[in-house]
Amino acid sequence: MNDQNSSSFTRRNLLSMIGATTSAAVLYQAMSSLGHAAESDFTDPIKLEGAPKGASVAVLGAGLAGMTAALELSKAGYKVTVLEYRERAGGRSWTLRGGDTYTELGGFTQTCNFDKGLYINPGPWRIPYHHRALLYYCGQLGVKLEAFVEHNVNAYLHHSNAFGGKPQRWRHIMSDYNGYVSELLAKATNADKLDEPVSKEDREILLESLRTWGALDKNYKYSAATASALRGSDKDPGGGPDGAPTPSTPISREDILHSRLWSYLNFPLTYEYGQTLFQPVGGMERIAEAFAAKVNHLITFNVKVTEIAQGNDGVTISYSNAKGDGPTQQLKADWCVCTIPLSVLSQIKANFSSSMQAAIEAVPYAPSTKVGLQFKRRFWEQDEAIYGGISFTDLPIGQISYPSTDYLSPGKGVLLGAYVFGVAGVEFTALAPEDRVKRALEHGSKLHPQMMKEFDNGIAVSWHRVPWTLGCFGMWKQDTRRDHYKNLCAIDGRVVLAGEHCSYVNAWQEGAILSSLSAIERLHKRAVGGN
Template structure:
């Protein structure tokens, strides 16, 4: 059979999506990422079954798309909720962590904390597309506020610096230095006469320099005296000395919003990030079984057998399927009894997971009286930052995130008693906003390395944390390939392991691989059946 005829049969039986995946597999198309909707025929999976392990975003996307492609779908989720890392806690939520007493959230009505993801970049079109499709209302998430602060006990004499001043004073000083270098001819080997003529006036405007190209402060950094009526003229702040800025441990945080993943516009679901899994739950008609802890995976010729235990009754059950999509975090999967090939088992067991902590408090919105509406103050240390809510602005109370730290420091912090973690986070808020530490109440602590069925926020391939966009580890490559009838999927097997968009991309790729495989089987079966009938 010619390649063209083969692809035509795949397209006829599996639709555009299967043909696309087959062409990708055969190297006939470039491998650029795409976030567009899948276009599988409803007949693609007819007569085929799939069991999906894990009801995080990857598992929910797979279930949603595969049932619409005609597969018989069953989802097994070990938790009593859907969403995986997409987890919003509110009044009455129970926080279960290994080695810790359970916490019961007692926030006021309408107050919530996104324990996992809390923002969606505007270029994450895959996830945003599902929000539109599932009817999940979105609002703008204010990810950066120039009224927030950079703070360190050792920087600027222990006084917070408003983000607008940190950004604009630094820009002014650097512009002055560069203008001096250009005017002294220090860059004559690098700039043409025309380029110099254009660069110098740009620097004057960019840094808000004086006529003699000196930085003497700027109103961009804020007012020392606010302009008012009649002759009440404004007066700009005195600039922070350049040496003090350069010595500040948190100066690099002024670049936070320049990261592509953090640039405006950012979004959040109205009412909490868990509105997204709730939208999937409304749309999925296939069985989604909660409290189903997978204890065994057995692959045999023609099928995958999965044994799971009902966590409420303790009763074990088993089911067979043609294919399995495994979205379970690798650190959890390593503890499940499987008959995977030894190299696959070794790869799963070899991937360490990172550490990440969040601590939230309910509080009167004192920060809004300081003109902080959303955004982040960067404080470094074990707690890393203070993140202000941008939902329900001007309401009476809100959730202040007083810690969101990841990496090695987060590991040590998570080893402290919970009460000590709370006290440290409270103390940082008090130093940043003196007198307001007493406003903080109803603390909630989430150490992701202790959360059952997660045991960490994301993998650390090669020991390098999130590594967005540049993961190329041997274990990563191996686990992105199917193992017989088992397909591994999830944000942890994408180039965006810390983002929900990574889960969408990984699920789409997995669905395409299975659809292509099914279509190829269908494409070659008719002639074989005809030959058998003739014999």
């Protein structure tokens, strides 16, 4: 930075430089200190009262959106009937345990052979602390939660073309990257390269913060002399005459930058994935089970909706058994809350408005695969001291997540061995389930060589082959939201849609619940004579 450029250096320039050269956490920290970052508020769930006498609502789908609607509408006095394709409630809020079977499109049937108490969540698997609507219902329904460990500095970051393909501890990459960037910023600051708009006091505070943040020495240099405070020692402290630790040796600045592993560092520090996150004790399905305990008597299971026909006076839902080989039956209601995923709804005959139909057909669904792997022992804990958290890799498996429960338990354990999206998600979907498991093991062994030897059994769910969703979640783009989102969420005659696809928190259970609360509030207002 030359003197001419420094003369126009402002606070905005400083924030841009920090954001471009460090993790998102540094930028957020800097923005907070200048008063630019804030959190959004949450509105408590609505309380519906005074349903018109005898008014009825058909709810299509018994996922979290459908069961939220059924619970609140029935409390308000509506006659509610829920039609559900599956034999159980919950939709994508689903847990696979030992003894469960699952048949996907194409006819592949898998049986989960996990030991008792072990499980995998093929769909949602974590709850951010700011998903207040979902947490509210967990509290109301008595769902016991425990911490989900998102960020573990002892987990791995891996890139096939960096460090000879050897995974690196997250704490080493984080400490060294932050240290070198802090050193560079400290040099620029100490050399008086920051102009008067960043005051002398600001520069002094910035230097002090950089020394702390980056573990710099008194000369603002990142080296082994100070690095161990963040990255740990090469030899940990012990007892006896040989107990002295050996200072840690940082990875070189060039190797850190060229590895590009720094690109993962801001993931657990973003608002969406910041701690604390939660998970239900015993699997995500515990939430669906708690909802179902309240509304199960309203649900008709194992039925397939074949047509939605609405008129001026109500809605007629045609349906048959889930296999589609039984007689057609009809459900008549005054109103309908439809939570069927758009990927399925687009294939159901309906007399929606042209704008609603166009919106339904505009949103594709994400390809995604999750692979659960059971091992003979919890080698990630016993051999590598990894307790919860996620390792990231550029390999097609994307990430490996370690269980946030039953630490140090003897016997077997289950990992999320792959969470795959994008092109890799399509490729995994095209494989037979046993080949998805094999592929996950092959890739995972690049991070954990013990995998092949310790493997016991596995199960793989590719969401484009799941009959009741045909994809993982609705994939909104900026232009499709602009052109179709409001039409999708609008009350269309006697029908209103709900589900994660009808929210800005899509792909999350929170979005499903929030969209449902919005839909039934607006529907209730119309039912009692409002607009």
